[in-house]
Amino acid sequence: MILGRVLQLLRRRPLLQTTFLRHHGALANHPNQSASHPAHHAPRSTRAVFDGTPHEDAVAYANLIDLHLRCGDLPRAEALFHAAPTAARGLRLDTAMLDGYFKAGRVDHARRLFDGMPVKSVGAWTRVVSGYCRARRVDEARRLFDAMPVRDVVSWTAMLQGYARIGMMREARGLFDAMPARDFVSWTVMLQGYARRGMLREAREVFDQMPERNVVTWTVMVKAYADQGHFQEAMELFNKMPQRNLHSWNIMISGCLRAGNVDEAVRLFERMPDRNAVSWTTMVTGLAQNGRVSMAREFFDGMPENRDTAAWNAMITAYANDGQMNEAQRLFDSIPAKDLVSWNAIIHGYAKNKHKGEVMGLFLLMLRSAVSPDRTTLISVLVTSESTVEVGQIHGLATTRGLLSDTSLGNALLTMYSRSGDLHSAWQVFKMIQEKDPITWTSMMRAFANHGRASYALQAFAQMLQHGYKPSSTTFIAALSACSHAGLVDKGRASRAHCPPSVQRGMLYEQWWGKLFQSLTAPLVQVREATTSFWSTCLGRVGCGRR
Known part of the structure; x- marks a missing residue:
């Protein structure tokens, strides 16, 4: 019973857990001790305790395993579980290990354990259903x-949450309608599921039908409207809220800024009964994104000490986008802790303003720092490269x-190899890109x-058309340019008589050929989409496909 009381104390004091496990005899994670106790044997000190204690300390044994699981030591917990004394075995021990397996992503291990359990409670069944749902x-x-032989509202809600989490809202709705009883969590799961999918009408129906609401559900509905650009609806609902918390205020301010309603966002900020770092960072970021750089700086300077890194990054990005690289550099040099976003913001700013020397200098400093570059970093460096050697170096680093x-990085490599005069390397990169998109095909067309x-x-x-990709206006420009380079303009004029009357009369035909004739003498303002059949017909008539 003494061990049981100790473990109960440790569950309430998480900071003591690791110290206890490290010093509890054979449970220590010291290499020598681990070597002296094979995984299939219980640690002797623990075994001795349970061999000589009453059976009610089975709860304490389960708690001990749970402590190891909380500390991330699945192998030790598993060893204790398999070597558990008879007095410690039972539903509580099995359930603790089930949770451990699912949290570690060992779904199949959990299933084998569940299938072998002599007694399965509703809670055990629900844990397995929930575990499979979390694993998608x-x-x-x-x-x-x-x-399941018996279900309760928690079981129904676990399955409901599984469907909602991956966007299977039709299945979720069918299950929700079939529930014999619903609780507040069930209603909230449905509301959040619809809101995440942008299904505002369905979300509002659930919200209006909820037997009870709290500040969380009100905020979910407000955020759903704001995320989908329905600013007025979000504002009306926000004003009706019986109570609000910091998150509610921050959500509404963020919605105002995304909608471009800067003045309303400032008024809401000034009305806030309390503010946190998120509130200030939301204002700085939103104002910067709306082009109010000076106002963003005023809010940034007014922030309490220990500014959030996101606020620093927002201001650096704002100055960089505005071309004020001196101010951006001063902030970058002053930031207490630089993260990947900080480095990318300053490097991208210099690249955008064509300061190659600063880009390369900062990139070298970044490589020496504790922050590793990502695809965004490499793309920013790539666009300033001027030779095949420089592009090749970035290619090697990638x-x-x-x-x-x-x-996106592959597309940038392809483009920069082409610009530096190395068509062969551009073609090799094109073949290497596994997930091609319309930009990939367009870039290769332009390179050719x-x-x-x-x-x-x-x-x-x-x-590209055969693979089912939809060409953009940029793709059409590349195709028209290729036609002109191939000397097909005169053939195109002569081919009009051979095109079907429906095509000749169509505005699309006139636009296409008009753009073709003007492609080298005037900028292309707008080109509408054309169908694959139309392009195949027209290009076939003028002989493009045979060249």
């Missing part, structure tokens, strides 16, 4: 849920850092066209 294995969770799987390979550019365009 909702089909298996549903089979278990349907097999390879060693394991960043080449990123499509700019290097006098118009026929390859048009073949790439045809393949």
